[in-house]
Amino acid sequence: MSAPDRRPTDRRDARRPWLAGGLVLLLVLAVTAGALALRPRETSAAAALSVTPRTADGAAAAVLVADRYAALATAPETVRAAATDLAVAATDLADGLAVERVGDAATITVRGTLPDRADAVRAADAVVDVLVAEGATEELVDVARVSTATPVDGGDGTGRWLLVGLLTGLALGLATAAVTAATRRGPAPGPAPAPGSTPGSGPPVDVIDDLPGFLDHPPGSPAPAATPAPAPAPAPARTGSTTAPTIGAGGRAARAGTAAAVVLLLGAAVLAGTGRTPAPANAARSVPLAFPDSGPDTAAGSPPDLAAAGARAFDSVLPGEDGLTARATFTGLLLEERAVGLTVTTPALSVSTDGDRALAHLRLPVWNCLTAEPPADPAAAGCARGRTEYADLSDPDLQVRRDGDRVELTGSFPTYTRPNGGPPAYTGRAYRLTATLAADGGMLQLGLDSAPADLTEVQFRG
Structure with a gap:
């Protein structure tokens, strides 16, 4: 078979x-x-605009104006105006909106991130259009679009x-x-059976041929004398496995x-x-924008690389033997132009330094005024009080220089508010200002507007 x-x-x-x-x-x-x-699918698109000077005076102000327009892109009025012709809500547009400015260049990039690719492109273009329309009234600089919105995430x-x-x-x-x-695969096969054996049987048995003995001693003859049988050879001692382990195909x-x-x-x-x-090494920090009118508890979170809002509000630098302390309040100056009226602030500024380290605190009471020019005293002019903004700035972002009995400081101050019932929260805005303080007075410049000091106090050490 x-x-x-x-x-x-x-x-x-x-x-x-x-x-x-x-x-x-x-x-x-x-x-x-x-x-x-x-x-969820999201697509980002970016459009850019530039601020270029029209006159020699505008050359020095171009960067400051660019800062103002970067802050203007965060304003609720800008977001609402951009969302008018879009199929997205203003709050959704604000949540996906970010502004970048590279180094000291007067070029602003507006980035919109939305679920729909076409909506993201239209949103970035709409915000830039609002800013360009706002810049049509500028006298010193020209605000113009650099590029239309294009997707920037590659799909x-x-x-x-x-x-x-x-x-x-x-x-x-x-x-x-x-x-x-x-x-x-099963276990490895064992050694092959010995000749003459059958599977499952014991050791092989020797086969004896009795034909020669039959001829020599036929039946009925006396039996031959018995001879001792030779002793069987001893079996070899087992010293271990007879086969070396091998690695099978499995x-x-x-x-x-x-x-x-x-x-x-x-x-x-x-x-x-x-x-x-990865973002370019020289790209400006991208700060997500919040929509302030959505409620006091939904204000913008802390921008990257900044301490928690209000964490240094009560800190100061001991002046030591070579430092100084100074504080001043200023008359009303323009913070932002509105469709109707102005937003005015009466800044209060303090600074302390020991010659190496420096820390400044800025307080910006906000007033909404229905006047053509910022009043020196908004309260006396009948302006409506708004929410106060605060800022704390230290070196190296804060530059402090002493010139005789005068002190000059420059820096870009990220502001935060203190909403009732909640912790301090960043607004997403940063104001670049320059101040000169002396015992006999001072001056503060914020954007293109400036205001004299109403009260100053300067103490020098050394």
């Missing part, structure tokens, strides 16, 4: 690891596709994440196939599959970590 043909069964056993790996690959791809389909990364899922699925599939191939396949899976997983990790292009 011939042995049964096991080739079809062997082929099925050989295909089984690859079928298991293929199922794992399909499962990983299905999970990746489902996650991509369910994730939503769907193709990249599908490739990451494919590499991960291949890695897990190879690992599954290798483990299945290794575990389906073990080699498992090792090769594991190595390939590790390589594919490393490739997927590298690909997943290169999803975003």
